[in-house]
Amino acid sequence: MKKIATIILIIAIPLAVGSWYSVARKKSVKTETIKYTLENKTYNLLTAKTQEEWEKGLMFLDPTSSRLRGVNGMIFIFPDKQVRTFWNKNTYVDLDLYWLNDEKITGKSELPSIEKSKKIVTVNSSSPVNKVIEIIK
The missing domain is CATH 2.60.120.1140 (Protein of unknown function DUF192)
Incomplete structure (x- = not known):
């Protein structure tokens, strides 16, 4: 069970960071x-x-x-x-x-x-x- 949770975290964290970065870039004022x-x-x-x-x-x-x-x-x-x-x-x-x-x-x-x-x-x-x-x- 701990392995599954670890794998989910390993996948979820980069996805969350990538999503945040994408939103932040879109909000960037040009x-x-x-x-x-x-x-x-x-x-x-x-x-x-x-x-x-x-x-x-x-x-x-x-x-x-x-x-x-x-x-x-x-x-x-x-x-x-x-x-x-x-x-x-x-x-x-x-x-x-x-x-x-x-x-x-x-x-x-x-x-x-x-x-x-x-x-x-x-x-x-x-x-x-x-x-x-x-x-x-």
């Missing part, structure tokens, strides 16, 4: 990349234009991620101007955040990786903004 000039420097930025993309952002990506190859960060484009809050939950890269009202920079914040801070850190824009740019340090 975004376009744009060139954006900020403070006289041009960056390659992933775009976040939807609720799903805003929520996911650069979370779960480590600095060696293939998704970050050739990318300097992400631009979040919102349909309205609000005070925005960003945090470092599940974020494994240090970030400089630029708060923008249309194309005008209204502020800048630093957001450490969760590994560096060892706790969730939140930062807010000082005024309503409709764009936020995260630059990977």
Whole structure:
């Protein structure tokens, strides 16, 4: 009986992991990349234009991620101007955040990786903004 249970586990665990990986990949947010000039420097930025993309952002990506190859960060484009809050939950890269009202920079914040801070850190824009740019340090 123990042999049967062991065999079932040996088969079930890889199947479960494979299924989880397949679902996780499907949930992966696919975004376009744009060139954006900020403070006289041009960056390659992933775009976040939807609720799903805003929520996911650069979370779960480590600095060696293939998704970050050739990318300097992400631009979040919102349909309205609000005070925005960003945090470092599940974020494994240090970030400089630029708060923008249309194309005008209204502020800048630093957001450490969760590994560096060892706790969730939140930062807010000082005024309503409709764009936020995260630059990977």
